[in-house]
Amino acid sequence: MYDTSLWLGGKEFKSRLIVGTGKYPSFESMREALEASGAEIVTVAVRRVNLPGQGESLLDFIDTKRYTLLPNTAGCYTADEAIRTCYLAREAGLGTLVKLEVIGDSRTLFPDVEGLLEATRRLAREGFSVLPYTNDDPVTCKKLEDAGAAAVMPLGAPIGSGLGIRNPYNIKLILEAVTVPVIVDAGVGTASDAAIAMELGCDGVLMNTAIASAKDPVAMATAMKLAVEAGRLAFKAGRIGKKLYATASSPIEGVPDWSTS
Amino acid sequence: MRVTVNGKPMEIPDGLTVEGLLDHLRIRREYTAVALNREVTARSTYAETRLHDGDTVEIVHPMGGG
Numbered sequence: 001m002y003d004t005s006l007w008l009g010g011k012e013f014k015s016r017l018i019v020g021t022g023k024y025p026s027f028e029s030m031r032e033a034l035e036a037s038g039a040e041i042v043t044v045a046v047r048r049v050n051l052p053g054q055g056e057s058l059l060d061f062i063d064t065k066r067y068t069l070l071p072n073t074a075g076c077y078t079a080d081e082a083i084r085t086c087y088l089a090r091e092a093g094l095g096t097l098v099k100l101e102v103i104g105d106s107r108t109l110f111p112d113v114e115g116l117l118e119a120t121r122r123l124a125r126e127g128f129s130v131l132p133y134t135n136d137d138p139v140t141c142k143k144l145e146d147a148g149a150a151a152v153m154p155l156g157a158p159i160g161s162g163l164g165i166r167n168p169y170n171i172k173l174i175l176e177a178v179t180v181p182v183i184v185d186a187g188v189g190t191a192s193d194a195a196i197a198m199e200l201g202c203d204g205v206l207m208n209t210a211i212a213s214a215k216d217p218v219a220m221a222t223a224m225k226l227a228v229e230a231g232r233l234a235f236k237a238g239r240i241g242k243k244l245y246a247t248a249s250s251p252i253e254g255v256p257d258w259s260t261s
Numbered sequence: 262m263r264v265t266v267n268g269k270p271m272e273i274p275d276g277l278t279v280e281g282l283l284d285h286l287r288i289r290r291e292y293t294a295v296a297l298n299r300e301v302t303a304r305s306t307y308a309e310t311r312l313h314d315g316d317t318v319e320i321v322h323p324m325g326g327g
Contacts, residue, residue: 020327030325045326046294048267048319053287058323074326087301088321092294159327186327208327 003236006181006204008041009097009129009150011068015040016198017228018070018183019221020208027061029217034067037211037221043070043099046089070131072099077112079119086123098123099153099185099206100132109159113140117147124148133185136170138177145178152178153206156197157187160209164193168200175201191220191227198231199239262314273312280307282318293322 006013019039024030034042042062062069071089076082079102086098102119104112116132117140123130129150134140136154144152154174157163164187165171175182181203188194188207197205205228214220262275266286273285279295279302295302296319302310312318 020325022325022327024325043327044323046321047324047326049288049293049322051267051269051286051320057289057292058325059292069323071323072326084296084299084301088294088296088319089323091301091304092292092322094292094323206327212327 003232008131008181009095011097013040013068015225015228016204016232017194017225018043018204018206019211019224020206021058021062022208023212024217027056027058030212031061033211033217033221034062035221036218036225038225039067041068041070041097043072043206043208044094045074046071046085046092046094068097069094070097070099071095072133073101073119075103076101077103077115079115079122082115082119083122086128090128096127097129097150098131100130110155111135113137116140117143120144120149121147124150131183136167136174138170138173141174141182142177145180149180151181151183151203153183153185155186156184156193159186161187162189162210163187164189165196165200168196171197171200171202188224191223194224194227195231195234198228199234201235204228262312264312264314264316264318266318267320277312278308279310279312279318282312283307283320286320288320289322293320295320 006016015038017037017039018041019037020043071094073082073085082102090096102112102115104110111134120130120132131151131153132144132149133153141152156165183204183206184197184202185206188210194205211217211220298317
């Protein structure tokens with residue numbers, strides 16, 4: 001079936017699954033899981049190097065010609081910290097497509113909406129393609145779009161929680177509220193969660209823990225690839241309406257008469 | 262002189278540049294970025310940017326994350 005591509009930061013992507021690179025048991029299992037996921041975009045954190053010198057490095061295991069790197073601002077609690085982290089990422093050669101996080105609370109890792117909007121506005125003005133991780137709130141998502149976000153990334157549930165898409169109705173409202181791509185970021189626990197996000201009409205799904213912390217990350221990465229594709233296809237195919245009572249699938253006419261009288 | 266690099270206080274030769282510090286610490290250049298006293302240092306200025314006593318340096322690179 002014909003499908004359009006996902007466009008982010010002026011680049012075209014066939015895969016609608018974006019995966020993280022954290023929490024894997026080893027760099028080798030990460031490399032295999034990335035391969036199995038079919039993802040073309042992978043997120044990375046920006047952190048201090050070990051001193052002195054650097055040992056094994058994450059990017060020794062990621063083919064940067066093949067994958068687009070999406071640096072995040074995880075761990076930033078203010079717009080200023082997040083903006084400086086994006087500058088560092090750009091200077092490090094990680095590009096200008098950024099996953100913007102401005103965290104408001106360490107227990108839930110819910111976003112600080114005020115800081116998120118300010119950072120989105122400033123980074124977009126400076127030429128970054130900003131993908132903000134945000135609450136599943138249509139009003140905030142619209143404001144982020146107006147602030148120059150290249151996409152909006154509402155959470156399905158708290159980061160790393162695996163609780164799935166807790167508010168599919170809000171995700172639907174977000175899809176109506178904005179014209180930029182909508183990517184569900186965080187909360188996915190298993191394949192059906194990813195399929196649900198895509199069936200709602202989302203443009204993509206971003207996940208890390210669900211794959212990296214699965215018993216078999218490579219198998220889960222494969223499941224997620226298939227789920228995102230299946231959910232996308234089901235959305236494009238157009239699902240039937242929900243009805244309370246049965247509608248027979250077989251003809252009502254022509255049933256043989258087995259009555260004995 | 263004394264500077265703080267990635268939170269660690271250290272003694273380095275006087276007049277060292279950012280470039281010199283990266284060599285001194287055997288830091289790979291690829292996918293690495295430096296902030297000096299909270300401001301990101303452009304790669305093109307590493308060789309001419311001299312460090313001063315009390316400076317705070319952050320040297321970062323990509324790590325696994327979601």
